[in-house]
Amino acid sequence: MESTVLTTISRRANLLTLVSSDKCPPVLKRAWDNLHPRLNSPVLDPSSAGCSRERRKTSNTKPVLDGLDTDIESSLRSYMYEHVQLSPCDISILNTKRIVKHRHYIVNDAQYMPSYASLAHSLAYIRESLTDSKLVPVEIREIFEHNRIQDGKVVVESFAAIHRFRKRNMERKDDPFQIFPDFRAALYHREPQDTVEVIHVNQIHCHANQRPWDNETVVMRAIDRVGHHYPFYCSSALT
């Protein structure tokens, strides 16, 4: 009972954020060492549990108007060239300087966020394409809305800039998940690939669970409660 009350108060006061900041008074940090074991820490800030990567913390959830990073911009141009079949002339005048960036975005009733806003909500499984059922784990770096003029009409579409996780090629004895393909978990490199890729937001399929396996590896599993559908997973999902 006391533990529950303590956890609730700490969560409401955002105590975890305070003690992990540089501005936290030393006396609070000392008290935190005693208090921490008594708290249900995963509940305090779900998005920070197990997070080793640096990320900006922000409470602002409104979309912002900003320019795209260079690598995302280049990836967006590639996407437009491949999927929308814009002419090189149209691609060269694509507007990438005033982009609406979303702090959160809802796809199929689930909320996804860029990694700087919440790591837990940025880990997702995506489909390779809108018509493909193969699922791959990614970290969402940015979600943005893009306007373009195509055939004389304004087309507004939302995209996500993602980094894929690379699967670890381990022997069967070191990877217990290989013998349970229906469990749909697999081992991946801890850090996602550096290469950024732009996808349509509708390719985002579901959230993911992630847990460290060893220093360089994480185990990931899709939380797809809607359709545990065999073509997604039995064929080629975990490659």
Added chain:
Amino acid sequence: MESDNSHPSEPVENIITKDSLHAIRKHIEATIRPSWQAHLPHNFGSPEHGKLKADQWRTAIEFDIPVSLAQLLHKEKDTISKVQYTRLSKLVELTFNLAMAIAWGLSRITSAHHAERYMFYMHRYLNGIRELFPDYQLKPNHHYALHIPDILRLFGPLHGTWAFALERLIGRLQKMNTNFKIGKYYQNLMHIARELTHAIPKGKWNRLF
């Protein structure tokens, strides 16, 4: 792997020691999950946290427990005896079978294939229990679990027929404070019910109105 110095009849329950439980709790704490997914208590496995909710059990079995046991097996494979390793491997396999049965059974899209896969893994799970814990008496719920494929085929996905909503209502009613005295409203209802039971068999409808 160490030489086999454990007694073959050593109970399998001893494989999950206090240290293992601490390790599992650390694993759970390090797991990254979206906020909508039910979180497990930090003292998971201790009686202090009370009964887990159904959603927490679901989280536990769909990811945390199977992965933790696999991690435990992976970590301790060089330190435990061969007999213990075999038992722990079987326990891990058993847990994965249950997790996969649940994943196929609780899918919101269902088909004959889902029902067949569910039954396949549930059979393997129940056979595994009988093999690993020969003295354990299976419960009626284990029998009910074998009828779920019929429900999937006849009535569709389980979320259409499961009793979570009613269970939640029962939970709320149980938590309500009461003086154990029947109120006027319920007294009237009971009076009507009593009148009905007397009047209907005798055809005395006029007594009611």
